Amino acid sequence: MTDHDHADVSTAPTTARDASASRTFPFTAIVDQEEMKRALVLNAINPAIGGVLLRGERGTAKSTAVRALAEVLPDLEVVADCPYGCPPDVPAEMCGSCRERADAGAELPVETRSMQVVDLPLNASEDRVVGSIDLERAVQAGEREFEPGILAEANRNVLYVDEVNLLDDHLVDVLLDAAAMGENVVEREGVSYRHPAEFILVGTMNPEEGDLRPQLLDRFGLVVDIEGVSEADDRVEISQRRAAFEADPEGFRERFADEQRDLRERIAAARDRLDTVEVPEDVARLIAGVNVELDIDGHRGDITLRRAARTLAALEGESTVTPRLVRRVTRTALDHRLKRLPFEEEETDAMAAFHDVRAELGLED
Ligand SMILES: Nc1ncnc2c1ncn2[C@@H]1O[C@H](COP(=O)(O)OP(=O)(O)OP(=O)(O)O)[C@@H](O)[C@H]1O
Numbered sequence: 001m002t003d004h005d006h007a008d009v010s011t012a013p014t015t016a017r018d019a020s021a022s023r024t025f026p027f028t029a030i031v032d033q034e035e036m037k038r039a040l041v042l043n044a045i046n047p048a049i050g051g052v053l054l055r056g057e058r059g060t061a062k063s064t065a066v067r068a069l070a071e072v073l074p075d076l077e078v079v080a081d082c083p084y085g086c087p088p089d090v091p092a093e094m095c096g097s098c099r100e101r102a103d104a105g106a107e108l109p110v111e112t113r114s115m116q117v118v119d120l121p122l123n124a125s126e127d128r129v130v131g132s133i134d135l136e137r138a139v140q141a142g143e144r145e146f147e148p149g150i151l152a153e154a155n156r157n158v159l160y161v162d163e164v165n166l167l168d169d170h171l172v173d174v175l176l177d178a179a180a181m182g183e184n185v186v187e188r189e190g191v192s193y194r195h196p197a198e199f200i201l202v203g204t205m206n207p208e209e210g211d212l213r214p215q216l217l218d219r220f221g222l223v224v225d226i227e228g229v230s231e232a233d234d235r236v237e238i239s240q241r242r243a244a245f246e247a248d249p250e251g252f253r254e255r256f257a258d259e260q261r262d263l264r265e266r267i268a269a270a271r272d273r274l275d276t277v278e279v280p281e282d283v284a285r286l287i288a289g290v291n292v293e294l295d296i297d298g299h300r301g302d303i304t305l306r307r308a309a310r311t312l313a314a315l316e317g318e319s320t321v322t323p324r325l326v327r328r329v330t331r332t333a334l335d336h337r338l339k340r341l342p343f344e345e346e347e348t349d350a351m352a353a354f355h356d357v358r359a360e361l362g363l364e365d
Contacts, residue, residue, distance in 0.1 A: 025245055027068035028259035029252070030061050031238045032229050038312070039222045039332050040069050041263070043158075043200050044115070045270045046311040050221025050304060051179075051201035053164065053212070053336070060226045062204040066117060066160050069202075072264045073115035074271055076156055080111035083148040084155040084195050095195045117158045117202075120150055120175075122166055129174055131195075133188045146193045151184040154199040164203030165212045172216055175201070179219050221304045222329075223336040270314040277310045279321045282363055286323055289357035290330065294350060296337045305333040323358050324365045330354045 030037060039052045054062040078085035079098050086098040088110045094102065101108060120129065131149035150159070151174075159175075161167055167175075178184050184197035201220065205212065217223070229235055245252040279287075284306070291301045308329040309321045318325065334350040358365075 023249065024071060024253075025064050025068055025242075026253055026256040026260055027065065027072050028263055029241055029245070029256050030065055030068065031241065032231070032234050033061055033065070033226060035332060036062070036065055036224045036226055038328075039224050040065060040202070041072075041267060041315065042308055042311045042329070043202070043221070044069065044073050044267055045315060046274055046307060047156075047198070047200045049307050049311060050219065051199075051203075052222040052224065052332075053203045053205065053217070053220040054224050054226055055205050055207055056224075056226030057208070057228060058206055060228050062226060063162055066158075066162075066202050066204060069158065070114075070117040072260060072267060073117075073158070074264070074268050075112050075114050078111055078113050078156070080109040083152050084197075085113065085157070086196070087156070093196055093198070115157050116153075117160050118150060118154045118199075120154075120159055120161045120167075120171075122161075122163060122168075124150060124171070126170060126174065129171060130184055130186050131193070133186060133191050133193055135188055135191060146186070146195075148195070149184075151178055151197040151199070152195060155195070155197050157199055159199040159201050161201070161203045163205055163209070164216070165205040165207075165210045169213075172213055176215060176219060217336055218300065220336065222308060222332040224332050225335070266315060269317075270311070273317070273319075274311060274314040277313045277319060277321065279306060279310060282361060283309075283321050283323060283326060286326060286354075286357055286361055286363060289361065290326075290334070290350070290353050293353040293357055294334060294338055296334065297339075301334050301337045305330065308333050322365075323363045327351075327354055327358075327365065 027037070036054055039054075043049050043052055054065070056062060076085065077088055079088050079094075082095060082098050084095045084098075086094040088108050091099050091102055098108060127149065129150045131152055132147045134145035134147065161175075178197045179199075179201060182196060182198045183194050185192065185194045187193075203212075203220065229238060241252075287302055287305050287309070291299075291305070294301075305326065306321075309326045312325045312329055313319070313321045316325070330350050338350065
């Protein structure tokens with residue numbers, strides 16, 4: 001018997017893809033908010049960027065964008081009967097059961113599936129999130145009985161927490177542990193179970209409703225601060241598009257079908273190209289210099305900025321990262337890592353640091 005024979009697919013968490021497609025506002029129909037859309041797309045291309053937090057006032061299309069992302073996410077090859085959707089060709093990233101089967105020379109059933117947006121509701125119980133072990137059965141039958149939870153479903157997918165700043169502390173701890181280790185470990189009375197849990201964490205929040213714990217903030221690769229659209233023409237366009245969508249969802253979605261397909265194709269092409277994108281020595285120095293200038297703790301800032309810039313290069317069909325590409329992702333990669341000292345006279349500014357360091361190194365945009 002394998003560890004996941006008892007996965008009950010009927011209790012799988014709801015995903016944005018489950019919602020009937022005709023209810024989803026198309027990603028490409030979102031007006032303006034380019035930084036938000038770019039941050040989501042970059043993570044879809046390269047999950048190693050580490051997720052994104054969308055922070056801003058109510059009604060600025062944050063949750064609309066996350067739900068819409070589901071439709072442009074790339075396809076994945078998965079082991080068809082595995083509750084964690086293990087990658088069929090990468091034993092190092094497999095769960096124990098898939099690895100055992102692969103080691104025994106079994107042919108694993110393979111299926112192509114689109115990446116999904118999996119919801120983590122604020123009121124979810126810990127068991128629902130991490131999964132549960134049926135201790136009675138474990139004792140009686142000497143078998144491990146594990147009921148996979150939301151983190152199982154989230155493996156290799158997007159895990160979405162709306163109002164992430166209101167998430168209970170114990171769930172925040174669970175998320176931080178899983179995000180740090182890339183796996184979910186469940187322990188109950190001496191019985192333990194573990195499975196891979198690599199996910200793109202996407203959170204949305206309204207800062208007026210409370211702050212996020214700094215450890216959790218630091219975990220997000222990118223953070224976008226979103227403001228409402230102020231340009232009158234764009235505001236008119238937003239309400240017209242929303243009205244058109246509500247009046248005739250299918251017709252509206254049809255209008256954006258080509259743009260949606262183009263974006264999906266660009267994301268897939270960027271994924272294929274990503275490994276070949278190069279970071280020249282002077283651009284690597286620029287990235288390091290900006291982090292030093294801003295006195296950012298640790299190296300997560302350097303690493304994320306480099307990954308985001310490489311991924312943007314791949315999205316734009318470039319083979320080399322330029323200072324211009326670094327500039328376009330500097331704010332989202334670094335702003336939330338800046339030290340805000342209480343009596344500081346001048347605000348540290350990621351963009352100002354970028355321009356200073358670029359000038360010092362004598363680099364063109
Ligand atoms: N830039 C935009 N383009 C298209 N629609 C928009 C835009 N900004 C807001 N909207 C529309 O405004 C409504 C509210 O958006 P949404 O629910 O995504 O907001 P939110 O930022 O997640 O805030 P809340 O937490 O209040 O839900 C939606 O109907 C959405 O389509």
